[in-house]
Amino acid sequence: MSESPQLLSGDEAIALAALHAGVRLGTGYPGTPSTEILETFDRLGGRAQWSPNEKVALEVGLGAAFGGARTLVTMKHVGLNVAADPLFTATYTDLAGGLVLVSADDPGMASSQNEQDNRHYARAAAVPMLEPIDSQQAYDLTLLAFEISERWQIPVILRITTRVCHSKTIVRPGATPHLAPEPDFARNIPSRVMIPAYAKPAHRRLREKIAAIAAWNDAQGPHQIFDGGSALGIIATGIAAVHAREAAPQARLLTIGMTHPLPLETIRRFAAGCDRLVVLEEGDPVLVEALGAAGIPAEGKPESFRFGELSVQRVRRILAHDQTPEPVPPKGKPPELCQGCSHRGVFEVLRDMNCIVAGDIGCYTLGVLPPFQAMDTCVCMGASIGVGLGLRHVLPEEQARRVVSVIGDSTFVHSGITGLAEMVYNPPKTGHVVMILDNGTTAMTGQQEHPGTGRTLHHDPTGKICFEDLARAMGVQNVHVVHFQSEEGTLERLLKDLLTRSETSLVVARQPCVLAAPKIRFYEKAAADRLQAACPSQLADD
């Protein structure tokens, strides 16, 4: 099959490739800049679902791959921290179907809390890693990743960055649709049950796989050489490769598609033909250090370029040894909570009550900015509850009684439930108050569904987790819901009361996201209409 060219984002290109690769299941958790991959895969007709968090997404994907299905698992860079536990042992196992894990990194932190470089995971967990430079490569390398995954029965990471995810470039889809065999369970206990007796030989097998993949990468890996003069040679990965091509069209350029394990002999030959060799990579000096360790000396970038994205101008500076201070772009208008956003009222109350607020990841993190400045900590998904409890345990009573944990609905499902278990199990002397800001959607990433909305990724009705029932069942002493229709002052009076008690409390502040509300009404009506069409008599009395 050869489709006509399309202008696609990197995320869209990966989804299209997944469809052409015969992926039977896509799993993931929303996170900028990865979210659009599964949404597009769903729109193209693929089967995709949001998991409660990245760890579960990878585990579901692993099960599907054990069952012989090609599987795509997507997440943002920090999501891989959550999924790291299954990842580090999944590499020891032998898969039946291909498993490609997409890690979308965010150098420059366009919408993230850190700029960790997930290339470290490839080495740490011994996972093959592919890094596209544009949407065409995002498409091609996704297909290649499935082939590698199945040939060596190992998960493969496709590492993309914000610029590759969200830039649109032309893609010529060339794949013949992959006709995968029907999933069928074949028992293989020593390669799937990682008790020490089986894991010890499995670790040796893993290292043999990586060595074989390294040899393959040298022989026929997805690297590319652009000819140029011998005066300057550049080795580049990811988006840095296209910046390099533009900044130094006269240079010889080697772009490396598979960055772990490296095609070291290819690099060694390339290096031998260059008078000056420069490595261009965003983030940490991972590649340049690996080359140094392999006895291939190359220039890296100065430390200041570890921070933020690279660009054509920055690459020109690196190549010119220009160490003068970079111009600081004028500051734009920062984002803010929408007019009419339900979080606004909550943060006004928390500010006016001078609460110490352990916050979390989501739109509501904007509560830290004026005019609220009502957030004191924000570290990672779910941390609000644990951090709030830690503060309560050690602070003097007057301060401890002002500590409130604030978490969004999707974030609560992602990794707040274990925090609630901790609160019930190790309650501080002064008790604690957790607030779930339930706006009925994963708002920050573009209004995705989650197990608390009762709708699937495709917005069809499914099982729904009720936070207040869950909290009561777990043994939280006071459970309250404050609706947006509640009369003014309700939330403030309730919080004042709960903060004086030495008990565990959960307050669900419930109001749909103003941006999502029309869509939520649409999905609810569609579900009701379908139900009525299927069973008219049941609703006749309503």
Add this chain to the structure above:
Amino acid sequence: MNNVTNIVIAGLGGQGVLKASDILADAAFRAGFDVKKSELHGMSQRGGSVSSDVRFGEQVWSPMVPAGEADVLVVLEETQVEINRGVLRPGGALIGPDLIGPNVLKTRKSLNVALLGALSALLEIPQEHWDAAIHANLETKLHTLNEQAFALGRAAAAQRVTPA
């Protein structure tokens, strides 16, 4: 790289900056150019500054317009003009929101497409490709409104484009 045309579109979240750059990139793509378009999503719905780069020509490498190399800067919000002016090359053109008077459009929501109309006067992309791109990127019920906005912008540009 001097055969590459560099356009930057800027404004605030919710104004349709990304939609405008989608239409521009699509029109250039339909006209047969190599095209790259780049921006950062994420916080953009929350009312903050947004900008999007569109580059087209025979062959485009980086998807980002280097500072000081934009041929045209299109700005949808007056407060965003100064902070983005640095992207323009010397002699580059600025198309600002004041090009379209306050009551000229049926709805200010179509300012993004009106300014694309103004931009079109400076580019060699045939009208048919603009029409097709507008149709492909907007809901059917919005086509007529936006075609009118585009034509208004194009006419306004014929009279005046602010020199940078």
